[in-house]
Amino acid sequence: MSNKPAYERPSIVRHQMGGLNKFGQDQRSRVLEELDGAPIADLVAQYGSPLFVFSERTLVERYQELEQAFVRRYPRVRIAWSYKTNYLQAICRVFHKLGAWAEVVSPFEYDKAIRGGIPPERIHFNGPFKPDDALARSIDGGSFLHVDGFDEIARIERIAKRLGKTARVAVRVNMSLDGVPSWSRFGLNLESGQAAEAAARIVDGEGMDLVGLHTHIGTFMLDPTSYKIAAGKLARLANDLSTRHRVRLSFIDMGGGFPSRNTLKEQYLDGGQSNPRFSQYAQAISEGLSELEYPAQHLPTLVLETGRALVDEAGSLVTTVEATKRLGDGRRALVLDAGANLLFTAFWYRHDVVPAQEVGGLAEPTVLYGPLCMNIDVLRDSVSLPPLSVGDRLVFRNVGAYNVTQWMQFITLRPAVVMVGRSGEVSVIRRPETVDDINAHEAMPEWLQ
């Protein structure tokens, strides 16, 4: 970068009232020149743009923060890494090395966990889709099966009997919580008595052990109290099961849903500052679980399937400005080399966007477009940015969750993903796709050759 001020084309900018007083928008431009000590310019020079960068340090810190928040309040805690949130092997390995188990929701994720070296008895197999062959493999391996309905219980019973094994089964429970939209499509309903009925069916069935209860009350839940109510309801159900069936559960799974530091589009305040901390959720859940009437030394393990809140902050997406525009209504617009194809979460977050180099000039509301030739490819409707030029870099913060699993190979290829290690070393954890990768899946009919 030269010291010469960047040339800025003259334009007429509407006066911003907020700029004049101390309550207005902060006009100082933030700059993020390096990620965990790795200069962004060097990263892009070596690995190209766009580029996903993951910070091992942040992964470890968030994991330890979550674990300690709960472990300090409840004696037995297990974190099961939610594969759907980010199943890059290196990311999973970081969590597994810290002691995390695996939570998978499909045969594909199950196999991915097994290939990653996770012993089957450390996998929670969840979700509405468990075909027979996947059930057979997981029963044989001793995984925990979180049943979604009565059909599945019957299938598990049949397969377990055929294999001569005992399946370790948990009931996924859905419930109504005040002020929270009920996720009634997954699991069995608590209030209608379905869940208790399913538990009885499992206890009475053959080749099945009832080992746990599971609920997942929603996603990006901003009110910890909901967890307290849900945990209390599960605790009362567990008490009920122990008196009625003499079943002592080995775990209670409170699912995930804790928010990351991102800001939802409908949130007014900045999520990084207003979203509750892990300790508040831990306090709520441990208060709810205090209703358990279990002896202290036999309390069930509290399982957490936190995904988003563990990995979101660790991921950043580095993009390059490909073109600058001024729209017909006078707004400034930038065309970036990464769009909705890579940043799926842009549909519901106001992502934090920071320039990767010093840029002079007044900040003004700017629209960020992706590279796709599609009208929906908008990353930010309006974000206050200084006048960036072609070739400048922008960093999207907190993009570690869901993007590298939900991204699309659509119109463009998917870029490289790198990880910055705890001692500063950088390594590719997923190489960029090439045309050969895409073509490799295809076949040409004989008559067209």
Place this chain on the structure above:
Amino acid sequence: MAAVAITGARLGREIVWAGRALLRAFSQIVLSEARPTAVLLALAAAFSPPSLACGIACALAALATARAVGLEGAAEGGGAYGANALFVGLAVGHVAGLTAAALALALGLGALCAFVVAAGIAVLTRGWALPVLSVPAVALAFLLRGAAGHLQLAPGPPETMLAASVAPLGAGPTALLASLGALVFAPTWKAGLLVGAALLWHSRIGFLLAWLAGTALLVLAEALQIGRPATLVAVFNGCLTAVALGGVWFVPSRSSFALALAGALAAGLVAWGLAAPWQLLGWPLSVLPFNAASLLFLVACRARLRDEYPKSVDFLPGTPEQNLAVFETRLRRGLNPAAPHAVAVSLPFQGEWLCTQGVDGPLTHRGAWRHGFDFEIRDARGSFHRGFGREVGDHHCYGLPVIAAADGTVVKVVGDVPDNPIGTINVARNWGNLVLLWHAPGLYSLVAHLQPGSSTVREGQGVVRGQALGACGNSGRSPRPHLHFQLQGTAVVGAPTLPCAFAVAVKGDGQGGLALRNAIPAVDERWSNLAVDADSLAAFDFPLGRSWNYQLEGTGVRGWETISVEIDLLGETALASDKGRLAFRRTANELLTTTCAAAPDSFLQLVRMALPSVSMGAPGRARWRDWLPSADWRGRRPPWRDLVAPFVPNQGIEMEYRLDRQRGGLLVVEGQAVSRDPRSLPSVRTRVLFAPGEGIVQIDVATARGLRSARRGAIPVLVPSRRREETSHESTSGPVRAGAERDSVLLARGGAVETQGGPPPAPPRDRGRLFP
């Protein structure tokens, strides 16, 4: 004919029994069990043939009587019966010479001696937990003078137990040797040389103690111009006392040497003091000063408040060298009871907390309250609170559960002291809200400064380890929220603290933490309880009754060894083979190998080095330390090293182990020495592959002496093995070949069953990676 043969065989067995018992009796004179020592002492006694003959007669009479009556320990040739009678007999021979009457007296006193020893054991050992030593011999020696007079045995009135015809004593080595000879009633330097050699064989440390004590007493006698016969007795009594105190009943160290010299001086003073009156009475002094001084110091040292400097031998005593090794190993492995109670105490909180004031802390852990601990929580940014921390609720530790450190009963609950505003303290009710638990007689634990009204327990209620007691608060003498924990001896709030070490705790080090035994948190250290992994706990077990075959190869080891899992009458579990025994136990937190008595080339030695303990943390995360004695990595140490061993830091090596999981469900425990050799490589590296619940699959141990490995497998057919030869009963009647084949097939099948029922076969040895 057959009857005669049986009688002959029985006689042979009796002779062997008597011979062994006699050897034990001789070695016991210098508190030893070693046979070469016994032989040397017998040779020394042979300088006075009448003494030796009467001594043996008396000892045999005592042993036979004790066995006939069925006194405890007699059938095994109990050392106390033989040794005491031997002393008495030696004295008889010395006083009366070798006559029929003397022999008869020796036999009679021997028979009597059995009862005196039994009574001595009953009173001293059972009653007061003291060793019998040679107190019975001393008691019987009093009878001797009277009996000898009446029986007109004595050739002349002996002035002391020893004839006055002793050569003039100086302070030189000859005098010392003559005095040592006097121990077996042969006060010549030649006999003394043999006694000295016997002592040296038994223990280098013991020899050094005896030499120091003897020389000191001789110098003192020279300086004070003390009579010679008395000094003769004083010196060997002093030597014995020094060995007993300095090495046998106390762990050899600088302080035990000091105690030994004090004991020797006491024995000398007793000898010199009693010499004249005893001479008037015509009683023999013999080993009375040794018994008096040793028992005096043993009893007196029990009144100490802390058993340190010197540390008493609170395990089965062996040679001074063995005592030192056992104690050092126990100490360095963290197996020593650090506090005077047997309750395993865990940390009174969940998760990782920071110790902000430890033992002898500068703020309040002083004087009678020195063994206290304060804990708080500091976040990754180094702050104890959120925001400005002006409210108690902003502090990370505020409101977190406080848990019971061990099972117990709630003795006292205080819950009405309000939380202080940040920065202020309440000295009127300085302990604030608290819960006091009773764990064992004389052992209470206190958690203080709790949140008002947070207690979830009532007085009189039983609690289990880990049960919530209340919440961390800011009441009492607490300017900001923190948790105070202490052990104390009484139920009074504010009682003086007791030393406290946490049985197993994990010290945070940024890499998942290091599990340590008998942990004592210090300021600025992060600690947590070990999060026991249920799978690890289930995996690391040696199921009773199982047995496995291992093939050993490498430096100094070769061939097959069959290991089985046993339990003895006292409930001690052990891995055993025909080469020895390695005891192990499982606690709630770890698998721990303890005493090992096995040949140097045994598989068990590899287990002890590569798997001294397993912390039951999660695979991939669990790390812990243990300690190996020097012999494991330096080879056999020269005997002269024993002489300095009590004074130099031990030569063992600290090891760090980690647990991980391999593909295929095998667990792997890798260890390496914490210290590095000149090439900056760890001087010891170990690796164990463990099949969950199915025992060890493979062990590799690399030291400076080379690489040793053992792999589990089936003994191949037709390979001769020691075990087969022992178990084959057909070898005499049938063709040797057929019997051998049958047994080896059986063994091979046994091994094959193991591998079938167990885990998949061990992966190929990956030496390149482990030992580059």
